[in-house]
Amino acid sequence: MTTPHLEHANITVKNIDAVVSFITTALPDWQVRGQGTMDWFGKRIRWLHVGTSDHYLALQDGGEGTLPSWTSHAVGVKHLGFAVPLLAPVVERLEAAGFPMDHPGGAHPHRRSAYFTFGDELQFEFVEYLSALSSERNAYDAPAKPPADAHAVGISPART
Numbered sequence: 001m002t003t004p005h006l007e008h009a010n011i012t013v014k015n016i017d018a019v020v021s022f023i024t025t026a027l028p029d030w031q032v033r034g035q036g037t038m039d040w041f042g043k044r045i046r047w048l049h050v051g052t053s054d055h056y057l058a059l060q061d062g063g064e065g066t067l068p069s070w071t072s073h074a075v076g077v078k079h080l081g082f083a084v085p086l087l088a089p090v091v092e093r094l095e096a097a098g099f100p101m102d103h104p105g106g107a108h109p110h111r112r113s114a115y116f117t118f119g120d121e122l123q124f125e126f127v128e129y130l131s132a133l134s135s136e137r138n139a140y141d142a143p144a145k146p147p148a149d150a151h152a153v154g155i156s157p158a159r160t
Contacts, residue, residue, distance in 0.1 A: 006055070007054075007055060007056075008049070008051070008055065008056045008057060008058050009057055009058065009080065010057075010058040010059075010060070011057060011058070011059055011060075011122065012059075012060050012061075012062065012063040013059055013060070013061060013063050013121050013122070014061070014062075014063040014064075014119070014121060015061070015119075016046055016048060016059050016060070016061040018118075018119075019059060019118060019121070019122070020032060020048065020050050020059070021097070022094070022097075022099055022116075022118055022124075023050055023057065024050065025093050025094055025097045025099070026082070026084075026090050026093065026094055026116075026124070026126065027082065027084070027090075028093075029052060030050055030051050030052060030056075031050065031051075032048050032049070032050050033048075033049040033050065033051060033053075033056055034048065034049050035047060035048035035049070036048075040060065040062065043062055044062075045060050045061055045062040046060065046061045046062075047059065047060040047061075057080075063121065066120040066121070067120065067121060067122070070115075070117070070123050078123065079115065079122075079123035079124060079125045080122065080123075080124050080125070081113075081124075081125040081126075081127060082124065082125070082126050082127070083127050083128075083129060084126050084127065084128055085128070086128055087112055087113065087114060087126055087127070087128035090114070090126045091114050091126070094116055099116055099118070100116075101114050101115065101116055102115045102116055102117040102123065103115050105125065105127065108139075108142055109130070109136075109142050109143065110129065110130050110131040110133075110136040110137050110139060110142060111127055111128065111129050111130055111131075111137055112127070112128050112130065113125050113126060113127035113128070114126055
Protein backbone atom coordinates (compact mmCIF):
# COMPACT_ATOMS: atom_id res chain seq x y z
CA MET A 1 0.00 0.00 0.00
CA THR A 2 1.21 3.51 -0.77
CA THR A 3 1.43 6.37 1.68
CA PRO A 4 -1.93 8.12 2.04
CA HIS A 5 -2.09 11.16 -0.22
CA LEU A 6 -4.59 13.53 -1.76
CA GLU A 7 -5.75 11.94 -4.99
CA HIS A 8 -8.25 14.57 -6.15
CA ALA A 9 -10.43 17.50 -5.19
CA ASN A 10 -13.95 18.01 -6.53
CA ILE A 11 -14.67 21.61 -7.47
CA THR A 12 -17.75 23.23 -8.97
CA VAL A 13 -16.96 26.01 -11.46
CA LYS A 14 -18.88 28.35 -13.75
CA ASN A 15 -16.93 27.79 -16.98
CA ILE A 16 -15.36 24.34 -17.07
CA ASP A 17 -13.59 24.89 -20.41
CA ALA A 18 -11.90 28.09 -19.21
CA VAL A 19 -10.71 26.39 -16.02
CA VAL A 20 -9.33 23.44 -18.01
CA SER A 21 -7.53 25.90 -20.32
CA PHE A 22 -5.97 27.62 -17.30
CA ILE A 23 -4.87 24.35 -15.66
CA THR A 24 -3.45 22.78 -18.81
CA THR A 25 -1.62 26.01 -19.66
CA ALA A 26 0.00 26.03 -16.23
CA LEU A 27 0.58 22.28 -16.16
CA PRO A 28 1.04 21.03 -19.75
CA ASP A 29 1.45 17.40 -18.59
CA TRP A 30 -2.11 17.47 -17.24
CA GLN A 31 -4.90 16.44 -19.55
CA VAL A 32 -8.58 15.60 -19.48
CA ARG A 33 -8.80 12.00 -18.26
CA GLY A 34 -12.54 11.54 -18.67
CA GLN A 35 -15.75 13.53 -18.89
CA GLY A 36 -19.48 13.30 -19.18
CA THR A 37 -22.80 14.71 -18.04
CA MET A 38 -25.07 13.80 -15.19
CA ASP A 39 -28.02 14.97 -13.16
CA TRP A 40 -26.78 16.76 -10.03
CA PHE A 41 -29.74 17.11 -7.70
CA GLY A 42 -32.14 18.27 -10.40
CA LYS A 43 -29.65 20.17 -12.56
CA ARG A 44 -27.93 18.71 -15.63
CA ILE A 45 -24.18 19.34 -15.31
CA ARG A 46 -21.02 18.54 -17.20
CA TRP A 47 -18.14 16.97 -15.27
CA LEU A 48 -14.57 16.11 -16.11
CA HIS A 49 -11.34 14.97 -14.53
CA VAL A 50 -8.20 16.88 -15.48
CA GLY A 51 -4.79 15.78 -14.25
CA THR A 52 -2.28 12.98 -14.47
CA SER A 53 -2.78 9.26 -14.02
CA ASP A 54 -2.16 9.72 -10.28
CA HIS A 55 -3.65 13.11 -9.31
CA TYR A 56 -6.47 15.17 -10.72
CA LEU A 57 -9.12 17.79 -10.20
CA ALA A 58 -12.71 16.65 -10.58
CA LEU A 59 -14.53 19.63 -12.08
CA GLN A 60 -18.21 20.13 -12.59
CA ASP A 61 -19.88 23.09 -14.26
CA GLY A 62 -23.08 24.87 -13.36
CA GLY A 63 -21.53 26.79 -10.50
CA GLU A 64 -23.51 29.63 -8.98
CA GLY A 65 -22.34 32.54 -6.87
CA THR A 66 -18.77 33.36 -5.90
CA LEU A 67 -16.21 32.10 -3.44
CA PRO A 68 -15.26 34.42 -0.62
CA SER A 69 -12.12 36.44 -1.27
CA TRP A 70 -8.88 34.77 -0.24
CA THR A 71 -8.35 37.76 2.06
CA SER A 72 -11.60 37.12 3.94
CA HIS A 73 -12.17 35.11 7.10
CA ALA A 74 -15.01 33.10 5.57
CA VAL A 75 -14.95 29.33 5.72
CA GLY A 76 -13.81 27.72 2.46
CA VAL A 77 -10.83 26.74 0.37
CA LYS A 78 -8.40 29.65 0.00
CA HIS A 79 -6.29 28.18 -2.82
CA LEU A 80 -5.00 25.02 -4.44
CA GLY A 81 -1.22 24.64 -4.33
CA PHE A 82 0.82 22.91 -7.02
CA ALA A 83 4.54 22.14 -6.69
CA VAL A 84 6.27 22.75 -10.02
CA PRO A 85 9.88 22.06 -11.05
CA LEU A 86 10.40 25.66 -12.25
CA LEU A 87 8.15 28.61 -11.43
CA ALA A 88 9.20 31.05 -14.16
CA PRO A 89 7.91 29.00 -17.14
CA VAL A 90 4.53 28.54 -15.43
CA VAL A 91 4.20 32.26 -14.80
CA GLU A 92 5.31 33.06 -18.35
CA ARG A 93 2.84 30.60 -19.94
CA LEU A 94 -0.09 31.82 -17.87
CA GLU A 95 0.61 35.51 -18.43
CA ALA A 96 1.16 34.94 -22.18
CA ALA A 97 -2.26 33.22 -22.28
CA GLY A 98 -3.90 36.23 -20.61
CA PHE A 99 -3.98 35.03 -17.01
CA PRO A 100 -2.30 37.75 -14.91
CA MET A 101 -0.58 36.86 -11.66
CA ASP A 102 -2.46 38.04 -8.57
CA HIS A 103 0.57 38.29 -6.28
CA PRO A 104 3.94 36.67 -5.54
CA GLY A 105 4.35 34.39 -2.55
CA GLY A 106 6.20 35.39 0.59
CA ALA A 107 9.97 35.57 0.70
CA HIS A 108 11.64 32.30 1.74
CA PRO A 109 15.19 31.07 1.17
CA HIS A 110 14.10 27.60 0.00
CA ARG A 111 10.95 28.18 -2.01
CA ARG A 112 9.25 30.77 -4.19
CA SER A 113 5.70 30.94 -5.38
CA ALA A 114 3.13 32.90 -7.34
CA TYR A 115 -0.62 33.12 -6.92
CA PHE A 116 -3.16 33.35 -9.73
CA THR A 117 -6.82 34.06 -9.09
CA PHE A 118 -9.12 32.61 -11.71
CA GLY A 119 -12.08 34.97 -11.97
CA ASP A 120 -14.19 34.90 -8.83
CA GLU A 121 -13.94 31.15 -8.49
CA LEU A 122 -10.51 29.77 -7.63
CA GLN A 123 -7.05 30.78 -6.55
CA PHE A 124 -4.01 28.69 -7.47
CA GLU A 125 -0.54 28.79 -5.95
CA PHE A 126 2.41 27.48 -7.92
CA VAL A 127 5.49 26.81 -5.81
CA GLU A 128 9.06 25.96 -6.79
CA TYR A 129 11.19 24.40 -4.08
CA LEU A 130 14.83 25.45 -4.10
CA SER A 131 16.06 22.67 -1.81
CA ALA A 132 15.84 18.89 -1.91
CA LEU A 133 15.79 18.79 1.90
CA SER A 134 12.29 18.65 3.34
CA SER A 135 13.58 20.30 6.53
CA GLU A 136 14.53 23.37 4.45
CA ARG A 137 11.47 23.33 2.17
CA ASN A 138 9.19 23.12 5.19
CA ALA A 139 11.08 25.55 7.45
CA TYR A 140 8.38 27.91 8.66
CA ASP A 141 10.79 29.98 10.74
CA ALA A 142 13.35 30.48 7.96
CA PRO A 143 14.54 34.05 7.61
CA ALA A 144 12.78 35.95 4.87
CA LYS A 145 14.84 36.43 1.77
CA PRO A 146 13.63 38.61 -1.09
CA PRO A 147 13.93 37.05 -4.54
CA ALA A 148 17.43 37.61 -5.90
CA ASP A 149 16.00 38.35 -9.32
CA ALA A 150 12.29 38.98 -9.55
CA HIS A 151 12.39 38.62 -13.34
CA ALA A 152 13.85 35.10 -12.99
CA VAL A 153 10.60 33.92 -11.44
CA GLY A 154 8.41 35.81 -13.88
CA ILE A 155 7.48 38.47 -11.32
CA SER A 156 7.79 42.09 -12.36
CA PRO A 157 9.58 44.38 -9.89
CA ALA A 158 6.34 46.31 -9.36
CA ARG A 159 4.80 43.22 -7.76
CA THR A 160 7.60 42.36 -5.36
